[in-house]
Amino acid sequence: MTALPGSLDATTLVVDLPGGSSLADLLPALEPSAVWLLRGEGLIGLGAAAHIRARGAERFAELAQWHAQHLAPLAETSTLPASLVGIPGAGPVALTSITYSSASAADSHLILPELILGSAEGKAWITAVLRVPAWDEDLEETDEPVAQTDDGAAQVLSPRRLDALLAKHGLQLNAGRLSLIGPGQPAAGKRDGRTAEDSSRPATSLIQGSHSEQHYLRAVRAGVDAIEHRRLEKLVLARDVVVAADAPLPTGPLLASLAADYADCWTYLAGDVLGATPEMLVKIRGQDLSARVLAGTVDGRAGLQRARTLLLEDPKQRDEHRLAAQSLLDQLAPVAHQLHAQDPPAVLELPNVFHLSTDVTGRLTAETPALLVAERAHPTAAICGTPTATAAELISTLEGLDRGAFSGPVGWIDAQGNADFGIALRGGIIQEQGTQVRLYAGCGIVAGSVPEEELAETWAKMRPMLGALGVLPPLT
């Protein structure tokens, strides 16, 4: 973990967005360090005031400790404009991605952007986070006079410094209106989030991932075998493919296209992982928690009527789903009460696939820090299996992958401890200086699963990223 000398100072201002546009409309022209968007609203992080990395079994605890020591105190010291008080995620907020496995060679991340663009409930704001050096540090960067806010609180951020910070990220503020500097103004309400710059996007092609399709078919067969020998009930097996580009891929336009095409999914970027996930591991609002468990999948080409029959009336799909919902309830039970799971599950319709979906609600019983609630909830049987330990062990031998951030928690946590932790699905990991994205997808295997059908399902799950990257999947 990185030590952080000095302390942090955050200033939040209410802003207007260019007429008729949403936060997501700004994305194509930005180079975000972190993103979390649903239906055009959410958070865009730019730069980093602090970037904490952790690995191993203590990764959740280390990030939670950093939050408690550095971010939580800002809830007291950085006051919010009155109209934003009570809006979760408003003010200083860290975005995070945590690896699926404690054995991963990849880092887990907690990123506190130096500039946060936020929007929720029809309001928009910017938060600037500055690092105030300790007394014995070089003070060169803080030669600005300390200003006073209306309520008399000390404010390190002078108007000149704010303008410089905005300009560094291609933005400006005029009479409270936030806009892009230069020609790349957002296209108000533009449906597909694409701009003229798209024509100059790097050329992309699909190449094999860590293993062949045959390797995946064999792994699924071995998984079904283990289930039929009663070693376990359910197992989620993933595979990867790589999209290679002839130049670094700009993440702003990629995320904008995901946000436009998958508006009902959470579009995310944190550390090196990005995508658009439909699954919420756990959302924390004060003592309230909620989640959306998904398991059981039908290709979107089936159409809603047929998908409803295939999902709701198939005992195999219902069983696979029940195990996923039950695992979340069991794992949250020590820290929550009044846990309630929707029954029967609903059918969630996405542009590429249909899922069985269960909404869960509950109340946290004790003051468990949000990141440690996420640690408890992870991994559910939606992305691991039942029983968890047996499934995790089989995954590590059969998949032959380091999943990195794929299928781990991804989202944000604010100074008060409100948080969204999605599951990093339908995404990929940026590699090779931005010239490659490694896409991952997995499928729940139960007794009777057919390997070829599971392989086809992985392609359906990769469709959002393949589409955003301009690559056609093979015919399935």
Ligand SMILES: C=C(O[C@@H]1C=C(C(=O)O)C=C[C@H]1O)C(=O)O
């Ligand atoms: C593992 C993935 O998705 C998970 C597995 C599902 C399934 O097996 O039916 C459905 C939704 C997700 O919980 C993935 O998208 O890669």
